[in-house]
Every structure is written in C-alpha cells, then in structure tokens.
Amino acid sequence: MKQLDSIARLINKFTKLPGVGAKTAQRYAYGVIDMSEEEVNDFCSALQDVKKNVHYCSECGNFTENDVCDICLRRNKDTIIVVSYPKDVLSIEKAAPNKGVYHVLHGTLSPMDGRGPDDIRIKQLIPRLDGVKEVILATNPDVEGEATAMYIAKLIKPFGIKVTRLAQGISMGSDIEYADEVTLARALDSRITL
Amino acid sequence: MKQLDSIARLINKFTKLPGVGAKTAQRYAYGVIDMSEEEVNDFCSALQDVKKNVHYCSECGNFTENDVCDICLRRNKDTIIVVSYPKDVLSIEKAAPNKGVYHVLHGTLSPMDGRGPDDIRIKQLIPRLDGVKEVILATNPDVEGEATAMYIAKLIKPFGIKVTRLAQGISMGSDIEYADEVTLARALDSRITL
Numbered sequence: 001m002k003q004l005d006s007i008a009r010l011i012n013k014f015t016k017l018p019g020v021g022a023k024t025a026q027r028y029a030y031g032v033i034d035m036s037e038e039e040v041n042d043f044c045s046a047l048q049d050v051k052k053n054v055h056y057c058s059e060c061g062n063f064t065e066n067d068v069c070d071i072c073l074r075r076n077k078d079t080i081i082v083v084s085y086p087k088d089v090l091s092i093e094k095a096a097p098n099k100g101v102y103h104v105l106h107g108t109l110s111p112m113d114g115r116g117p118d119d120i121r122i123k124q125l126i127p128r129l130d131g132v133k134e135v136i137l138a139t140n141p142d143v144e145g146e147a148t149a150m151y152i153a154k155l156i157k158p159f160g161i162k163v164t165r166l167a168q169g170i171s172m173g174s175d176i177e178y179a180d181e182v183t184l185a186r187a188l189d190s191r192i193t194l
Numbered sequence: 195m196k197q198l199d200s201i202a203r204l205i206n207k208f209t210k211l212p213g214v215g216a217k218t219a220q221r222y223a224y225g226v227i228d229m230s231e232e233e234v235n236d237f238c239s240a241l242q243d244v245k246k247n248v249h250y251c252s253e254c255g256n257f258t259e260n261d262v263c264d265i266c267l268r269r270n271k272d273t274i275i276v277v278s279y280p281k282d283v284l285s286i287e288k289a290a291p292n293k294g295v296y297h298v299l300h301g302t303l304s305p306m307d308g309r310g311p312d313d314i315r316i317k318q319l320i321p322r323l324d325g326v327k328e329v330i331l332a333t334n335p336d337v338e339g340e341a342t343a344m345y346i347a348k349l350i351k352p353f354g355i356k357v358t359r360l361a362q363g364i365s366m367g368s369d370i371e372y373a374d375e376v377t378l379a380r381a382l383d384s385r386i387t388l
Contacts, residue, residue: 003284004259006247010240016233018225024213030281031212032241033248033257039210040245044238046204047226051234053200054227063227065198087224090197 007033059128061104061121062086077101078133082125082152084108084140092138100136103128108144109151122152134162141168201227253322255298255315256280271295274322275330276346278302278339286332294330297322302338303345316346328356335362 003011007029014025032040056062057069063086064070071089079100083089089102107120117123129135135156139145153163169187170179179187197205201223208219226234250256251263257280258264265283273294277283283296301314311317323329329350333339347357363381364373373381 004248004257006240006243006259007257010244013237013240016225016229016237017222019218019221026281027213028211029244030279031210032244035210035245037245040241043207043210044241046200046207047234047238047241049200050204050223050226051229051231054198063198063201065200085224087220 056104056106060102061106061124062089062102072101075101077128077131079136080125080128080132080134081136081138082149083138084145084148088138100134105139105148108139109148110144111147117151120148122155125152126155129156129159129161132161134164137163137165141166250298250300254296255300255318256283256296266295269295271322271325272327273330274319274326274328275332276319276343277332278334278342282332294328299333299342302333303342304338311345314342316349319346320349323350323353323355326355328358331357331359335360 003026010029010032011022011025014020014028015022020028032043035043053065054063057064057067057072059068059072062069062071066073075098077100080103081092081100082103082105083092084105084107086104086106089104092099092102103121103125105120105122107115109115109117109120125135135152137149137152139148149165153165156163167190168183169190170176170183176184197220204223204226205216205219208214208222209216214222226237229237247259248257251258251261251266253262253266256263256265260267269292271294274297275286275294276297276299277286278299278301280298280300283298286293286296297315297319299314299316301309303309303311303314319329329346331343331346333342343359347359350357361384362377363384364370364377370378
C-alpha cells in the first residue's frame with residue numbers, strides 16, 4: 001500500500017521547507033488531516049498573505065510589508081550593520097536594539113558554490129554609504145562570512161568610513177575547556193585590559 | 195523591532211503542526227518568503243486538497259480518498275490488525291504487507307487523559323468480527339497501548355476469535371547491554387526454542 005495521492009503531494013510540499021525530511025513531512029501532513037477545515041483555510045491564507053505582502057525593503061533588503069521598512073524609515077543612518085540574512089536582523093535587534101540601520105546581503109560570498117559579489121546585495125550597499133560614520137560587518141564567523149566581510153571591508157576602504165567587525169571570543173556561559181582552538185586563540189589575541 | 199504581522203501570523207500557523215516550536219516555525223515562514231508565488235500556491239492547494247479529499251475509510255478508519263480504502267476493498271478479511279494511528283498502517287505495510295485488513299482506533303485508552311472506550315474507534319470493530327479468524331493487536335508496547343490491547347482482547351473473547359499481540363523483545367541490531375530491563379525480561383520470558 002502506498003501513500004494516498006493527495007497526502008503524498010502534501011508531504012512533497014512540506015519537504016520544500018528548510019530542514020524538513022520525508023518523515024517529518026509525513027508527520028506534518030497527518031497533522032493537517034487532523035486540523036479543522038477552518039484551520040487549514042487559515043493556514044492557507046497566512047501562506048498566501050506572506051507571499052503577497054512581504055517583500056524586500058528597497059533600502060536595506062530586510063523583509064517589509066511597505067516599500068521601505070520601519071527601521072530604515074525611522075532610525076538614524078550613521079551606522080549600517082551588514083548581515084547575511086533577515087533572521088540575523090531579528091537576533092541583533094533582540095540583543096542590542098537601535099544600534100543603527102541594516103543592510104541585508106541575502107547570502108554570503110562562496111566561490112565553492114559559485115556565489116560571487118553580484119549574486120548577493122553588495123553593490124546596493126555603495127549608494128547607502130553617503131554620510132555614514134561606521135559600517136559594522138555582522139556576517140557569521142565562518143569561512144564564507146569572513147570572506148564576505150573581508151571583501152566588503154576592502155570595498156568600503158576608499159570611502160574613508162570606519163569599518164568594524166563583530167568581536168570574536170569565547171561565548172558567555174561557555175567553558176574554556178571546551179572552546180575550540182581558533183576561538184580561544186582569537187579570544188587571547190583580542191584580550192581586554194581591565 | 196518585532197516580526198511583521200503577516201510573518202507573525204504564518205509563524206503562528208506553523209506552530210500548529212505537530213512538534214513545531216517558535217524557532218522552527220520562524221525558519222519555515224522565512225522559507226516560504228523565499229519560495230516563488232507558484233510554489234506557495236501549489237503548497238496551498240495541496241493543503242486544501244488533503245483536507246477536502248482525505249477522510250476516514252468507513253470500514254477500517256484508515257485514510258482514504260474514497261468511501262472504502264483500497265486495503266478493505268481488495269484484501270482478504272480473515273485477519274484484522276488493530277492499530278492506534280494511520281501511520282502505524284504504513285509501518286506495518288512496509289514491514290509485512292498483505293497480512294490482513296486493518297482497524298484504526300485513532301487513539302489509545304487513557305484514563306489519565308480522560309479517553310475512554312467511546313472516544314476511540316473500539317465499538318466499530320465489533321460489527322467487523324463476523325467471519326474473522328484472527329485479530330492482531332498492534333498497539334504500541336507502552337502503558338496506554340497495553341491497556342488498549344487488554345481491553346479489546348477481553349471484548350473479543352466471547353466471540354471465540356483468536357486474539358494475538360505483537361511479540362515484544364529486543365530489537366534487531368540492538369545491544370543487550372543497553373536493552374531496558376522490562377524489554378529484556380519479556381525477551382527472556384518469550385524465548386524461542388531453536
């Protein structure tokens with residue numbers, strides 16, 4: 001006995017979501033069958049509303065329901081924080097709100113995967129640099145994130161703007177014993193005088 | 195900065211799926227934004243199709259798109275395998291197809307949660323027992339599954355039909371060292387002469 005056609009189709013759709021495999025998709029599809037018709041219709045309209053209403057802010061590239069997002073609209077533009085993905089904006093806003101406006105690249109440079117500077121929102125950053133005092137590069141501290149940060153730092157240098165990068169070191173609450181060597185070495189290099 | 199309204203609403207909908215928390219729901223919602231409009235519409239119609247087309251088989255209670263499911267329609271009814279959920283039908287069909295028809299209870303007895311015999315599909319099993327040679331009770335080997343199996347076994351006894359239960363013991367590929375005590379004790383009790 002195989003899966004019913006409509007269930008199989010829904011399972012297939014669920015596997016399109018990030019990180020969802022066949023088993024999980026099946027559990028979700030069975031979950032949908034147990035929902036009321038109203039719940040399913042609500043789910044549907046929520047899906048379509050997001051697709052219809054949410055798009056990129058024409059300035060920073062973050063998600064917005066308007067032309068320009070709330071942050072770009074209201075906040076001082078002295079500082080631009082460059083991040084790889086919209087979800088990073090949320091994380092930074094939770095940790096330290098009001099540091100500045102954002103610039104979302106929607107990816108990282110990755111020569112291995114064939115993603116060059118034109119494949120992410122790097123050139124859109126240049127026209128925004130006018131009057132900016134500092135650009136904080138908040139890409140991930142991994143190979144791709146580092147490469148992206150280095151590339152952008154080099155690109156901005158001629159403008160004479162201060163370019164900074166998030167500090168790297170051991171995390172709060174972590175254990176020095178278990179910190180990886182690279183992190184520990186960086187934490188030592190960047191040690192702070194008390 | 196908070197989540198956009200339509201994203202927040204979609205995240206909320208995703209958390210209605212079994213086992214999905216806020217973080218996962220957010221990842222899914224962001225995944226939806228990156229889908230094409232066509233993909234989202236497909237996803238939507240798949241959701242609604244499942245809700246519209248899939249319902250319980252009027253005989254066994256398994257999912258079907260017709261009145262009676264394929265298994266009930268075509269298969270010999272000498273043996274009825276009683277399971278708790280439709281997903282169990284799939285698992286058994288994969289492991290040992292064609293053993294018999296099914297009876298899906300859609301739950302287990304659970305006095306703790308206030309689920310009694312009338313809350314699951316137990317009484318629907320009685321009219322199906324005519325001409326049946328064996329009822330295999332394939333509920334989970336946990337407290338609720340055992341209780342459900344015991345209840346049904348007692349109920350069927352007056353009909354003089356053979357009632358069996360899935361064997362319990364150590365799993366293939368597992369390690370005796372790590373088997374829990376109850377499982378190991380049952381495996382010893384049910385040892386097989388070679």
